Amino acid sequence: MRVCVIGTGYVGLVTGVCLAHIGHQVICVDNNEEKVKLMRAGQSPIYEPGLSELMVANMDSDRLLFTTDLGKGVRESEILFIAVGTPALEDGSSDTRYVEAVARSIGEHLDEKYRVIVNKSTVPIGSGDWVRMIVTEGNEAHQQQTGQAIAVNFDVVSNPEFLREGSAVYDTFNPDRIVLGGNNPQALALMRELYTPLIERRVGENPDLPPVPVVMTDLSSAEMIKYAANAFLATKISFINEVANICDRVGADVSQVAQGIGLDSRIGSKFLNAGIGWGGSCFPKDVSALIHTAKDYGYTTSILNAVVEVNQVQRLIVVEKLQQELKILKGKVIGLLGLTFKPDTDDMRDAPALNIIQQLNRLGAKVKAYDPIVSQSGVSHGLSGVQIESTPAMLADQCDALILVTEWQEFLKLDFPALASRMHQAVIIDGRNFLDKAKLQQSGFRYLGVGRS
Ligand SMILES: NC(=O)c1ccc[n+]([C@@H]2O[C@H](COP(=O)([O-])OP(=O)(O)OC[C@H]3O[C@@H](n4cnc5c(N)ncnc54)[C@H](O)[C@@H]3O)[C@@H](O)[C@H]2O)c1
């Protein structure tokens, strides 16, 4: 099938590359010329394991091309994915201006051929009908300008994305479910056909599993599924973090507690890692957007408000632990192991590290950091108040404490005795309960986790 993906960020690029890989003809459109230039040269503008190789292979097979020309993408494709960003506005609601701009442009380029316009971006409930309206407006304006009368024919489908950064390619090939929301069975049938190789598990690592469940819904239910999924996962993390804070006080170990409750199949063991809380480009903005939507309808989201509140406190729990340990932070040197909001990504959007740096700066500490991706990339990522070091050893030099912020696998293999010998005081706060406490203690560290007293 002929597909156009508009927006080549974490979702759009991965979606475009993976759809090409399962045999579709894909045009990826982005209005960022630098990005398009990079991708045309076979380089991925984002760090995502396995993505670059797959991208180049599909470009070489002539199934994937990149352009800034949205008109070309619309004219030459039957399925048009909108995959642009929907960041949070000041008031917590979703900023849909990029979706609006794309929907309007699609309208300007439509002809008589039938198209399915797919909302892949996470958009507020009700956006399906709104996108239809904007596309129609764009088309009518174009017709007025050109004097051409075109009978356009299209449907809007909601197809929310559930991939995780850091395992985006794997998740796309091995989804837990595919959600398709829409009003016209013809559009939903085309979408099902598009995903058939994935549904039948012809790609991916679990060929023996039953077919991927396809959940067909109306537009707004599909939109709500996306928000509800992220809000539930964020709730699960805030819940275990609250339990961790109680564990710290009563002397229990949250890792053991998580194992004990996670084995109950009604609870499940995933997303029960306590630590410095959830961040990233999705959970914070999506939970806020859902709270905002509820407010628009006069409903107060008591649970979700608490989920956010717990998370705000949780992000700074490592600084509190540091204060208990070192007392005065003014004039102390603190080293952060990791900066990105999770491992295997270069994404710094709403990373807990940003709050930790700000708070340490406020308390007068000098902050240094080492991150496997950020240190290598030489890109500032808009970071201020932190000195980026290029090796863990340089990070440890003269530090009064280390804080593990991101659980990069390579941190498990660090030479901790060597790091301890370079520090002023060998204190480590494990913000992800990731390191081996006994090993750290043997290496001469005073070790503190979260809820692992
Ligand atoms: N990042 C994730 O893990 C993830 C997962 C699921 C869903 N989502 C949702 O998917 C959407 C995209 O997220 P992302 O993280 O990929 O965003 P992103 O910021 O990484 O990428 C967005 C891309 O859209 C491009 N763009 C903006 N306006 C454009 C226009 N008018 N024409 C063409 N291109 C345009 C930008 O240049 C950028 O490359 C969001 O709604 C997000 O909530 C993201």
Ligand SMILES: O=c1ccn([C@@H]2O[C@H](COP(=O)(O)OP(=O)(O)O[C@H]3O[C@H](CO)[C@@H](O)[C@H](O)[C@H]3O)[C@@H](O)[C@H]2O)c(=O)[nH]1
């Ligand atoms: O047990 C856990 C699991 C995660 N996290 C944190 O939660 C955040 C989000 O992690 P994760 O969900 O793995 O990453 P994302 O790439 O943000 O993916 C989420 O957000 C995406 C965007 O909507 C969705 O598509 C995915 O399904 C959803 O998992 C990160 O800060 C993690 O450190 C924890 O603190 N404890």
